[in-house]
Amino acid sequence: DVVMTQSPLSLPVTLGQSASISCRSSQSLVFSDGDTYLNWFQQRPGQSPRRLIYKVSNRDSGVPDRFSGSGSGTDFTLKISRVEAEDLGVYYCMQAIHWPYTFGQGTKLEIK
Amino acid sequence: EVQLVESGGDLVLPGGSLRLSCAASGFTVRTYYMAWVRQAAGKGLECVSVISHGDAVTNHADSVKGRFAISRDESKNTLYLQMSSLRGEDTAVYYCARLNRGSIDYWGQGTVVTVSS
Numbered sequence: 001d002v003v004m005t006q007s008p009l010s011l012p013v014t015l016g017q018s019a020s021i022s023c024r025s026s027q028s029l030v031f032s033d034g035d036t037y038l039n040w041f042q043q044r045p046g047q048s049p050r051r052l053i054y055k056v057s058n059r060d061s062g063v064p065d066r067f068s069g070s071g072s073g074t075d076f077t078l079k080i081s082r083v084e085a086e087d088l089g090v091y092y093c094m095q096a097i098h099w100p101y102t103f104g105q106g107t108k109l110e111i112k
Numbered sequence: 113e114v115q116l117v118e119s120g121g122d123l124v125l126p127g128g129s130l131r132l133s134c135a136a137s138g139f140t141v142r143t144y145y146m147a148w149v150r151q152a153a154g155k156g157l158e159c160v161s162v163i164s165h166g167d168a169v170t171n172h173a174d175s176v177k178g179r180f181a182i183s184r185d186e187s188k189n190t191l192y193l194q195m196s197s198l199r200g201e202d203t204a205v206y207y208c209a210r211l212n213r214g215s216i217d218y219w220g221q222g223t224v225v226t227v228s229s
Contacts, residue, residue, distance in 0.1 A: 031214065035214075037213075037214030037215065039214075039215045039216070041157075041216075048207060048219040048220065048221055048222055049157065049207075049216075049219055050219070051215065051216060051217060054213075054214075054215040054217075055213075055214070055215075060217075092156065092157060094157070094215075094216070095214075096159075096211060096214050096215055096216065097214050099162065099171050100159055100171070100173045100174075101147070101159040101162070102159070103156055103157040103158070103159070104156075105156050106156045106157075
């Protein structure tokens, strides 16, 4: 199985400051088409997960440009600049090209 | 507008069975990979079952293999998860999800399964 390892697991932040989450996969997420299939999801308390980023760096419609994804191969980063209160929740990276599809453990973004 | 609406979650005894449903609208389930993802209280996300578009090839996580079965009814545009020999560790919120080009682009609101005596 592809193991997705996130760090940190808890991320206290001050509103208005930036935050960064790392995700490392145990296997390459580069598919045969040449694209890299790494996704980021946000889960607010009591809600279903919501996709923020697909294929490493592509933001979904309606996602603020404060969210950005980067990385390649097996190492990826989600950056949130100017954290707002609505950003609080748990963030997951995920791969869906190798079965079983796997998620990172989750990073809880909370107020410092 | 794409919508996924799960139903069927319940309290069930260990060893019991349950069938979850996911009614899809705004697209045709036959044309997408579809999956069930579960989340135990306070825990992370686990993709337990997936069904391919077209010929409906299925895969299940080792944790549920031989006990769960994913299927779809194209006439009802509905996805199912038949769960049997349920265990306490199957207690979770079960989400229906649409897969699109190596990602999950839509999630349902979830349905709660509790396995307890």
